Amino acid sequence: MVIMVWCKFVMAEGGFVRALRFIVLIALGVSLLGCGPKTVWSTTAVSPDGKWIASGRTQTWSGPGIGTVESSVHLARAEKPNDRMEIISYPEGARDARPNIEWTSARELTVHVPNPTALDFQAVKAADIRIRVDAIASTVSGSSTPPTH
Numbered sequence: 585m586v587i588m589v590w591c592k593f594v595m596a597e598g599g600f601v602r603a604l605r606f607i608v609l610i611a612l613g614v615s616l617l618g619c620g621p622k623t624v625w626s627t628t629a630v631s632p633d634g635k636w637i638a639s640g641r642t643q644t645w646s647g648p649g650i651g652t653v654e655s656s657v658h659l660a661r662a663e664k665p666n667d668r669m670e671i672i673s674y675p676e677g678a679r680d681a682r683p684n685i686e687w688t689s690a691r692e693l694t695v696h697v698p699n700p701t702a703l704d705f706q707a708v709k710a711a712d713i714r715i716r717v718d719a720i721a722s723t724v725s726g727s728s729t730p731p732t733h
Contacts, residue, residue, distance in 0.1 A: 621645050624653075625682050633690040635662050636713060640683045640695075642676060655683050657695050659710050671715050672697070673705040681720045688716075696720045 621643040653676040660668035684696035
């Protein structure tokens with residue numbers, strides 16, 4: 585039934601052009617649906633003095649010809665949480681651990697990432713906050729081992 589209707593639609597005068605336009609519009613609509621970005625993980629950590637908020641997130645983009653996962657960490661003043669600055673960004677594999685954010689003092693933030701050498705972007709200082717990056721310790725038989733430098 586559907587095939588007969590389709591054939592009549594295509595065989596009608598100008599039907600082929602209409603059918604081609606229809607197919608192109610459907611393909612375009614479907615390809616735009618999955619482009620993202622989509623946040624799949626997020627966390628926040630407030631500085632000990634309450635003046636800063638560090639936030640981490642992992643986002644995915646997908647669609648025709650792309651499939652990307654990226655994690656990033658941002659820093660913002662507590663009184664202006666939407667005015668944030670990116671301080672770390674890196675591509676991520678499907679099985680990579682997410683960034684771990686840790687305030688070691690009111691003026692020092694440590695971010696643990698799977699592979700510090702693979703960062704796309706790293707700020708070492710933002711405003712008066714020093715930013716350190718360390719490797720996430722690997723886990724062997726339920727015990728954690730210190731990162732190697």
